[in-house]
Amino acid sequence: MSELAADGIPVAVSLRVLKLSRQSYYRWRHQQVTKAEVVEAYRSNALLDAHLDDPEYGYRFLVGEAAEAGEQMCERTAWRICRDNQWWSVFGKKRAKNGKRPGPPVHDDLVQRDFTADDANELWLTDITEHWTDEGKLYLCAIKDVFSGRIVGYSISDRMKARLAV
Structure with missing residues (x-):
């Protein structure tokens, strides 16, 4: 300006x-620099010093270390500052799998991963794509002939149902 x-x-x-x-x-x-920004800078410095001293500590332990250095803050503030600066503990957490395991295949694999055809209309492939519009989601299912590489049919719907591919 x-x-x-x-x-x-x-x-x-x-x-x-x-x-x-x-x-x-x-x-x-x-x-140009507000008081809140100055306070956050002091808190960030205290957290960084504590993190560099003990990189295995997570944000909860860093709060205590920063408090001993004279910078009081809640755990949520420390978490936000650590997240924004990507200061993570060296010991990562194991991610839960939510108990979901893949089940058996729904149908037999008739193609056997061989995506070639010797004549037209021998092998068709299909794919459903999701498109965002101003009115919501729109699903497009295209059917492709493997031999010619051309789209032989398509259907559009606002719901992803089996009839979209049929």
């Missing part, structure tokens, strides 16, 4: 073009 003003463009015009309010611009110009 100051560069535009130095070029002779009035500040009010620049702010109007950029759709910014004059009040917030001059408040920011008067105090």
